[in-house]
Amino acid sequence: MKIGFFCIKGLETFIAPISKCLKQESDYEIEEHWLTNLDDIQSKIAACDVIWLEWANEMAETLTNKLTNVLQSKIVIVRLHSYEALIQKHRTINWEVVNAIVFVAEHVKKYCDLEHPHEIIIPNGIDLDQFEFSQKTHGNDIGFIGLLSHKKGIMLLVHAFNSLPKNFKLHIAGEWQDDRERIYFSHIIKEIGLSDRIDYVGQLPHDQVGSWMASKNYILCTSPWEGHPVAIAEAMASGIKPLIHNFWGAKKIYPPNLIWSTFSELNQMVSIDSPYNSYSYCQYINSHYSRKNQIKKIKDLIQYLNA
Secondary structure, three states, X not given: OEEEEEXXXXXXXXXXXXXXHHHHHOXXXXXXXXXXXXXXXXXXXXXXXXXXXXXXXXXHHHHHHHOHHHHOOOEEEEEEOOHHHHOOHHHHOOHHHOOEEEEOXXXXXXXXOOOOOOEEEOXXXXXXXXXXXXOOOOOOEEEEEOOEOHHHOHHHHHHHHHOOOOOOXXXXXXXXXXXXXXHHHHHHHHHOOOHHHEEEEEOOOHHHHHHHHOOOOEEEEOOOOOOOOHHHHHHHHOOOEEEEEOOOOHHHHOOHHHEEOOHHHHHHHOOOOOOOOHHHHHHHHHHHOEHHHHHHHHHHHHHHHHO
């Protein structure tokens, strides 16, 4: 069986490791198509038995509506992450030619409300070999990593950090998406006297994330919306205590005692009197969100659809 993974070039970060694992751990023939345009796409689709469309975005919209006849003879899987739902892109896809929708989290599935006959939750998987576990404890270093935009709650990040004791340091890794958040952030940290307590390193290659995390005591999440945030899971796999803002669905993904709603609760979580158990964080990821578990669920799905 030949599986074709199709993704807009630059957005393959999540699917490339899955494709690599299936190449190594299955009898499937794998083709990767990271696309800059849709030229000759019909011939590429025709050559595959299973079509995996990564992200329910413009590519999936175009292919499911314009290549209906070709896709009807294939097993078609679309993986819907998160942002596609908020911009209502999932409403423009022709789901009649899709055999299964893969959601990364239950709350994203609930929000989409598609009522497709084959919907499955397969959370993001973490390669535990890429993140070296070490026993950690309370300290002063907080990490924040991701695309720096309104989606990551930059305003909340500033004021949440400002609520913490003055001996804490904030280490930020990521690329600014637009000037609105960058200008506000640069301005407000000077106004409230945080500049000397914040270290910004820019965007990191993924293979450097583990080493960057090694010196952190906490990983902070201030997003108002997430699907299944990978940075939190990677930090937990490293033994780092996460400080997760209570976005909708957070308590279905991570233990409630790692989630805060108010600044008072956030401060309590970093207090030396609060629990800190590196081993339990790592074990939670190993039990729930390992790459091994993710690959097994994907194999089971393909086998089921091919039965």
